[in-house]
Amino acid sequence: MMAVGGGCGEEMEKDFDSKLRLQQPSPAPGGGPAVQRTNSIVFRAPQEQFTINDFELGKVYGVGSFSKVVRAKKKDTGNVYAMKIMDKKFIAKENKVSYVKLERIVLDQLDHPGIIKLCFTFQDAYSLYMALECCEGGELFDQITRKGRLTEDEARFYAAEVVDALEYIHGVGLIHRDIKPENLLLTAGGHIKIADFGSVKPTRDSQITVLPNSANEKACTFVGTAAYIPPEVLNSCPATCGNDLWALGCTLYQMLSGSSPFKDASEWLIFQRIIARDLKFPEDFTPEARDLIDRLLDTDPTKRPGARPDGYASLKKHPFFKGIDWNNLRNARAPRLALEKDASDDYDGQDTSWNLTRAGGAPGCQPNIPDGCAGSASSSEQQSHISRLASIDSFDSRWQEYLEPGETIVMISKLKKIQTLTNKKVELILTDKPKLLCVDPAKMTAKASIIWSDNPSDLNVQVANPSHFKICTVCFSSYHLLYFLHIFFLHILIVILLFSA
Numbered sequence: 001m002m003a004v005g006g007g008c009g010e011e012m013e014k015d016f017d018s019k020l021r022l023q024q025p026s027p028a029p030g031g032g033p034a035v036q037r038t039n040s041i042v043f044r045a046p047q048e049q050f051t052i053n054d055f056e057l058g059k060v061y062g063v064g065s066f067s068k069v070v071r072a073k074k075k076d077t078g079n080v081y082a083m084k085i086m087d088k089k090f091i092a093k094e095n096k097v098s099y100v101k102l103e104r105i106v107l108d109q110l111d112h113p114g115i116i117k118l119c120f121t122f123q124d125a126y127s128l129y130m131a132l133e134c135c136e137g138g139e140l141f142d143q144i145t146r147k148g149r150l151t152e153d154e155a156r157f158y159a160a161e162v163v164d165a166l167e168y169i170h171g172v173g174l175i176h177r178d179i180k181p182e183n184l185l186l187t188a189g190g191h192i193k194i195a196d197f198g199s200v201k202p203t204r205d206s207q208i209t210v211l212p213n214s215a216n217e218k219a220c221t222f223v224g225t226a227a228y229i230p231p232e233v234l235n236s237c238p239a240t241c242g243n244d245l246w247a248l249g250c251t252l253y254q255m256l257s258g259s260s261p262f263k264d265a266s267e268w269l270i271f272q273r274i275i276a277r278d279l280k281f282p283e284d285f286t287p288e289a290r291d292l293i294d295r296l297l298d299t300d301p302t303k304r305p306g307a308r309p310d311g312y313a314s315l316k317k318h319p320f321f322k323g324i325d326w327n328n329l330r331n332a333r334a335p336r337l338a339l340e341k342d343a344s345d346d347y348d349g350q351d352t353s354w355n356l357t358r359a360g361g362a363p364g365c366q367p368n369i370p371d372g373c374a375g376s377a378s379s380s381e382q383q384s385h386i387s388r389l390a391s392i393d394s395f396d397s398r399w400q401e402y403l404e405p406g407e408t409i410v411m412i413s414k415l416k417k418i419q420t421l422t423n424k425k426v427e428l429i430l431t432d433k434p435k436l437l438c439v440d441p442a443k444m445t446a447k448a449s450i451i452w453s454d455n456p457s458d459l460n461v462q463v464a465n466p467s468h469f470k471i472c473t474v475c476f477s478s479y480h481l482l483y484f485l486h487i488f489f490l491h492i493l494i495v496i497l498l499f500s501a
């Protein structure tokens with residue numbers, strides 16, 4: 001096995017190996033800070049000697065800040081996994097080594113039907129690979145988006161499964177710290193699995209082995225997603241299990257109403273609403289739903305059901321959960337999944353040349369991506385994390401020829417360019433210059449390049465409605481382009497406004 005670029009690549013390689021020296025927290029006598037003792041642990045999910053060529057790659061499930069998750073079928077066994085692929089150089093550059101290691105180590109020790117399972121890992125010179133069990137049903141976020149909002153029965157079912165998994169997570173002494181509909185994945189049968197354990201924090205009496213620094217590091221480190229962050233975190237209080245219960249309250253509210261309870265145009269404004277507990281319930285919420293959410297969103301984290309001395313009993317006994325058979329959740333009939341609109345509507349399936357191991361990666365690695373959604377992100381990604389898409393898509397060496405030395409991609413997405421008689425699919429690429437590029441992915445020709453300008457006669461944006469806007473520019477050939485659809489474009493607009501502000 002080769003390590004990439006010395007230092008960090010080698011360290012990552014060692015830490016992904018099947019034996020790792022780690023520190024296990026043990027309770028300190030007299031209730032003082034936990035004492036760390038160093039131990040060697042053997043991972044349950046083995047590090048295999050596989051290569052990516054041992055797998056037939058399918059559709060892209062989603063894209064994270066520094067990873068891409070792809071459907072991967074092992075050629076010899078036929079077993080299917082969700083392969084999380086992380087670029088070593090990128091992880092090192094973005095200082096995310098500990099995040100990746102933490103997720104690997106923690107997932108390895110968890111065992112609950114409501115938590116995504118890590119099956120094995122492997123690596124090559126360029127990438128780390130985590131084979132996860134597949135959640136073919138996508139994110140809960142997408143179900144909420146597709147259905148508009150969920151019925152109370154559907155929300156009750158999902159909330160109960162999250163409560164069940166959270167009870168386990170908190171029981172082993174972990175705080176997830178990023179509970180939100182995007183991190184609640186659904187199996188093909190429609191059952192919840194909690195994902196994304198890169199932000200977890202062990203509690204003092206945690207049974208879980210973590211990274212050397214995780215327990216010592218200040219528990220009030222700011223992590224999570226703005227709309228789901230509890231007020232005490234904004235006030236720099238240490239993390240507690242109550243943080244996840246607040247996020248559960250926000251998630252339940254979102255399931256029932258279609259949007260999160262604390263919404264606003266910027267993170268700062270969202271935080272103001274959270275601190276002021278500016279919470280309004282839609283009139284059609286039942287008293288039971290309203291009461292549970294109200295209690296979960298208590299500003300005192302110790303009063304939230306699930307965080308009180310009686311543990312999860314009061315939460316599970318809440319009238320909202322009437323009728324839930326807590327011992328038989330996984331056998332209960334799950335809500336019907338709303339399916340994705342035909343993906344081919346958005347993309348015409350030409351992109352079969354995505355090279356997951358970057359330029360210079362493993363020879364002969366040309367994964368087959370039959371549904372043509374390579375490089376695309378799920379709707380939630382598009383909606384919630386402006387800077388995330390590009391990081392992973394910038395791995396794709398295809399775009400390098402359009403960039404100047406040192407220039408990197410901030411964002412990338414497919415769009416329809418509407419012309420008089422036809423419409424065409426192109427890639428819109430925003431770089432950090434800032435520059436906006438329009439590339440025909442079929443012919444790999446650049447259709448336009450706009451350098452940002454403060455002069456409105458060079459560049460101006462006209463918003464028709466929330467999903468349509470025009471970028472009018474003299475550099476953009478002789479006609480104006482109407483950029484059509486995807487929530488993503490709203491973000492481009494935001495970026496435009498930010499840059500021009």
Ligand SMILES: Nc1ncnc2c1ncn2[C@@H]1O[C@H](COP(=O)(O)OP(=O)(O)OP(=O)(O)O)[C@@H](O)[C@H]1O
Pocket residue numbers: 061062063064065066067068069082084116132133134135136138139182185195196198378388
């Ligand atoms: N086991 C899985 N099965 C199916 N889809 C998955 C699975 N794990 C992740 N995904 C999808 O892939 C997307 C990217 O996941 P990933 O873990 O790389 O990043 P993330 O956790 O969403 O983001 P970040 O790391 O930036 O917090 C997820 O949002 C999800 O939609």
